[in-house]
Amino acid sequence: xxxxxxxxxxxxxxxxxxxxxxxxxxxxxxxxxxxxxxxxxxxxxxxxxxxxxxxxxxxxxxxxxxxxxxxxxxxxxxxxxxxxxxxxxxxxxxxxxxxxxxxxxxxxxxxxxxxxxxxxxxxxxxxxxxxxxxxxxxxxxxxxxxxxxxxxxxxxxxxxxxxxxxxxxxxxxxxxxxxxxxxxxxxxxxxxxxxxxxxxxxxxxxxxxxxxxxxxxxxxxxxxxxxxxxxxxxxxxxxxxxxxxxxxxxxxxxxxxxxxxxxxxxxxxxxxxxxxxxxxxxxxxxxxxxxxxxxxxxxxxxxxxxxxxxxxxxxxxxxxxxxxxxxxxxxxxx
Amino acid sequence: xxxxxxxxxxxxxxxxxxxxxxxxxxxxxxxxxxxxxxxxxxxxxxxxxxxxxxxxxxxxxxxxxxxxxxxxxxxxxxxxxxxxxxxxxxxxxxxxxxxxxxxxxxxxxxxxxxxxxxxxxxxxxxxxxxxxxxxxxxxxxxxxxxxxxxxxxxxxxxxxxxxxxxxxxxxxxxxxxxxxxxxxxxxxxxxxxxxxxxxxxxxxxxxxxxxxxxxxxxxxxxxxxxxxxxxxxxxxxxxxxxxxxxxxxxxxxxxxxxxxxxxxxxxxxxxxxxxxxxxxxxxxxxxxxxxxxxxxxxxxxxxxxxxxxxxxxxxxxxxxxxxxxxxxxxxxxx
Numbered sequence: 001x002x003x004x005x006x007x008x009x010x011x012x013x014x015x016x017x018x019x020x021x022x023x024x025x026x027x028x029x030x031x032x033x034x035x036x037x038x039x040x041x042x043x044x045x046x047x048x049x050x051x052x053x054x055x056x057x058x059x060x061x062x063x064x065x066x067x068x069x070x071x072x073x074x075x076x077x078x079x080x081x082x083x084x085x086x087x088x089x090x091x092x093x094x095x096x097x098x099x100x101x102x103x104x105x106x107x108x109x110x111x112x113x114x115x116x117x118x119x120x121x122x123x124x125x126x127x128x129x130x131x132x133x134x135x136x137x138x139x140x141x142x143x144x145x146x147x148x149x150x151x152x153x154x155x156x157x158x159x160x161x162x163x164x165x166x167x168x169x170x171x172x173x174x175x176x177x178x179x180x181x182x183x184x185x186x187x188x189x190x191x192x193x194x195x196x197x198x199x200x201x202x203x204x205x206x207x208x209x210x211x212x213x214x215x216x217x218x219x220x221x222x223x224x225x226x227x228x229x230x231x232x233x234x235x236x237x238x239x240x241x242x243x244x245x246x247x248x249x250x251x252x253x254x255x256x257x258x259x260x261x262x263x264x265x266x267x268x269x270x271x272x273x274x275x276x277x278x279x280x281x282x283x284x285x286x287x288x289x290x291x292x293x294x295x296x297x298x299x300x301x302x303x304x305x306x307x308x309x310x311x312x313x314x315x316x317x318x319x320x321x322x323x324x325x326x327x328x329x330x331x332x333x334x
Numbered sequence: 335x336x337x338x339x340x341x342x343x344x345x346x347x348x349x350x351x352x353x354x355x356x357x358x359x360x361x362x363x364x365x366x367x368x369x370x371x372x373x374x375x376x377x378x379x380x381x382x383x384x385x386x387x388x389x390x391x392x393x394x395x396x397x398x399x400x401x402x403x404x405x406x407x408x409x410x411x412x413x414x415x416x417x418x419x420x421x422x423x424x425x426x427x428x429x430x431x432x433x434x435x436x437x438x439x440x441x442x443x444x445x446x447x448x449x450x451x452x453x454x455x456x457x458x459x460x461x462x463x464x465x466x467x468x469x470x471x472x473x474x475x476x477x478x479x480x481x482x483x484x485x486x487x488x489x490x491x492x493x494x495x496x497x498x499x500x501x502x503x504x505x506x507x508x509x510x511x512x513x514x515x516x517x518x519x520x521x522x523x524x525x526x527x528x529x530x531x532x533x534x535x536x537x538x539x540x541x542x543x544x545x546x547x548x549x550x551x552x553x554x555x556x557x558x559x560x561x562x563x564x565x566x567x568x569x570x571x572x573x574x575x576x577x578x579x580x581x582x583x584x585x586x587x588x589x590x591x592x593x594x595x596x597x598x599x600x601x602x603x604x605x606x607x608x609x610x611x612x613x614x615x616x617x618x619x620x621x622x623x624x625x626x627x628x629x630x631x632x633x634x635x636x637x638x639x640x641x642x643x644x645x646x647x648x649x650x651x652x653x654x655x656x657x658x659x660x661x662x663x664x665x666x667x668x
Binding site: 131144161177231266273303 | 404405410444465477480482485493495537554558559561562564565572578579604606614615617621627631633635637
């Protein structure tokens with residue numbers, strides 16, 4: 001389906017689910033963007049889940065979002081169980097505004113939900129020539145180091161900065177060996193997952209996506225990855241007033257209450273300390289790209305470059321829609 | 335040797351190397367602290383290197399440190415090639431002051447040097463009930479993903495926050511599989527390093543510490559670790575005006591100029607968004623510690639707990655001094 005037609009369709013679906021038009025467009029654009037960057041795990045495969053949660057009154061389609069200005073730089077947002085996209089859209093815009101005005105913006109959000117890709121929000125700051133750190137927690141997927149039970153989410157660490165080229169530097173790395181959404185897609189399509197990324201519920205290694213979803217995902221780098229996940233849980237959950245410590249509900253499986261996810265946006269002017277930031281980052285990337293390469297590697301890519309290439313490639317093409325998603329769309333539009 | 339006697343001795347050595355008394359004490363305390371937390375790679379084994387660099391005028395023992403206030407929250411420091419400990423001490427104190435006053439402190443430092451353990455500075459903020467992110471770059475040790483040559487430092491990600499107990503949460507994790515200092519100590523003592531953490535200069539796996547130092551250290555989690563290292567290089571180097579992109583000189587091997595390392599401190603009030611932060615973090619840690627444990631694990635520890643246990647254990651004992659370090663001390667005091 002063509003990109004614009006798809007955005008229109010999803011917008012309609014969200015409006016049918018009581019979102020106002022502005023909020024519906026924000027959600028539709030975020031979901032289609034995930035498809036365009038080849039992250040279908042954060043795209044249309046989640047649409048039905050969002051609608052289900054609205055129907056069950058776990059996502060508030062008409063949220064009264066409270067924006068509390070703590071200072072010219074710092075804002076606290078109570079998203080009133082809005083859909084995550086809407087809360088994050090308001091949050092990143094607020095952080096950008098604060099940073100533009102004072103050099104620095106800090107925004108904490110509570111009572112939000114799954115907002116898609118962290119990199120999508122970092123990108124919005126980078127487009128304004130700002131540098132951003134973006135944190136969110138997520139439902140239990142990773143066992144803390146030493147534990148036999150999942151508790152941390154895949155809790156990404158996300159960082160974006162301008163590069164002086166049109167392709168921004170966007171690092172958006174979950175601290176699990178594999179993205180939970182990818183396992184979910186594999187489970188839906190009956191595909192295997194790589195070895196070494198997950199254990200089944202008995203603690204044994206598995207390549208079955210279904211068994212992995214019941215079991216434990218492994219963090220990157222053992223205790224280090226566990227520590228990073230814990231840090232992100234504190235920054236985005238404990239600090240902001242969001243859920244934390246394993247209390248963020250799985251949006252697909254747990255309909256006993258809203259998610260109350262927390263997000264934290266740290267945004268700063270890229271030229272806050274130096275006048276020639278653009279020149280410096282350009283030089284930084286140039287030096288790294290000039291290094292001798294491993295056999296078979298044509299170019300050393302910075303984080304975000306690959307995604308941009310995929311985005312460009314997909315931008316003018318039809319978006320492929322899986323059978324499952326097509327079924328969801330038909331159901332939701334009717 | 336007793337802790338206090340050792341601090342006195344090192345202070346004397348630094349004063350003999352033209353540091354003023356205040357700066358000499360800052361350095362001595364940081365080095366002894368590294369020994370107390372069982373991180374000898376960041377302790378006395380570096381003392382001679384610092385003195386050599388002072389003698390060769392690559393570290394400035396009488397720096398004119400410029401503290402430029404950009405706003406009540408933001409400070410830029412030009413450390414004038416001071417020893418890293420002194421620059422970082424001023425920097426974290428400034429960040430703490432800014433955060434106490436405005437809720438948030440951002441401090442960028444350029445023209446600094448190796449400052450020891452990032453966690454040491456995060457701890458200082460946490461003692462004031464603040465939450466901190468600390469970044470520094472370091473000399474080339476890790477190859478960027480796809481490259482055959484080292485460029486990134488071991489570039490730690492460091493995060494600290496109060497826990498409502500006397501043991502702070504201090505995550506201080508290099509993004510290399512192993513700390514470069516540990517390889518250095520292994521090389522000095524003729525010990526092997528674990529498999530899978532480094533390649534020799536030809537790109538082959540090695541467990542020889544000497545060969546690893548000539549070769550390439552592996553980042554954690556492949557391209558993800560490479561991305562984290564790149565992020566830290568940008569945050570602490572490109573942004574602050576420090577060296578970056580592989581230009582930070584190895585303090586042991588490269589005497590062709592000062593290091594000009596950059597540091598970035600991001601500090602905020604822990605209760606900036608919530609009134610009951612202490613209660614929330616306590617609850618967070620409690621929930622995680624309650625999880626079922628892997629066989630053989632007695633307690634799930636949060637980052638910083640192990641270090642604190644080591645510190646307490648070592649605090650009243652004599653500090654063991656290796657033969658090499660004893661030789662250094664005798665040479666330097668004479």
